[in-house]
Amino acid sequence: MSDTIEKVSIIISKGSLEGIYPGLIMANGARMEGIEANVFFTFFGLDAINKAKHEHVKVATVGNPGLHLATWAGGVPGMSALVTHQLAREMEKLDIPPIPEFVEMIADSGAGLYGCKASVDLFHLSSDDFIPQVKEIITVGEFYGLAGGGQIIFT
């Protein structure tokens, strides 16, 4: 195997803000280095490409020990929105785009965006529910076909 990475296929499987960003940052970072990239959205990760939901992705404040917030406080109404808002403000300072813009940027960079067929069926969705940058809804087998010759990263 070559000692440089030429191609990556990144799986985004979680629907929280902190679940979606790492995969997007890695995909964008790959393209910035001239590395070929595919992004496969599965399960709640589909929210990142769902037209109705991608603007409303939030930080999970319950069951998220990384926030160092008391469990009861995480469940206070509005807490998730508040933490998400604060984080979004900090990210804007670092020039990290909001999810809808970031996903579009990644598609424009030439990365392929794909939805997972099993999840799309499970949630009774269709390709009309997704942003136009999504190339195709594919099966896991087709994903492996696309990922051939590169590394797979699961997030």
Added chain:
Amino acid sequence: MTTVTLAGSTVEVDPEGFLVDAQQWNRQIAQEIARANGIEQLGDRHWQVVNFMREAYLETGSAPSIRSLGKTSGVPIKELYELFPKGPAKLASKIGGIPKPRGCI
């Protein structure tokens, strides 16, 4: 640091080939770096990006992110990747004689 000769000038470069001193740069050097990185001839649109990156760096001390490059250079992201397939921010910095961008975005 290594000293190399580019387009007849002696310049210092880092291990990845980025110029160490932005003042040693000129347009002939840019063209030679471009050719070594797979861009045979720098066109107007390439120059627009390279000049933008260089001016931003000389003004602020850091190279712009790919996001602001797409928003403010006048060249949209899709075209940036067509012009510089091996990474627009990185390659335009190299050609423009400024350090490699350190940002993750």
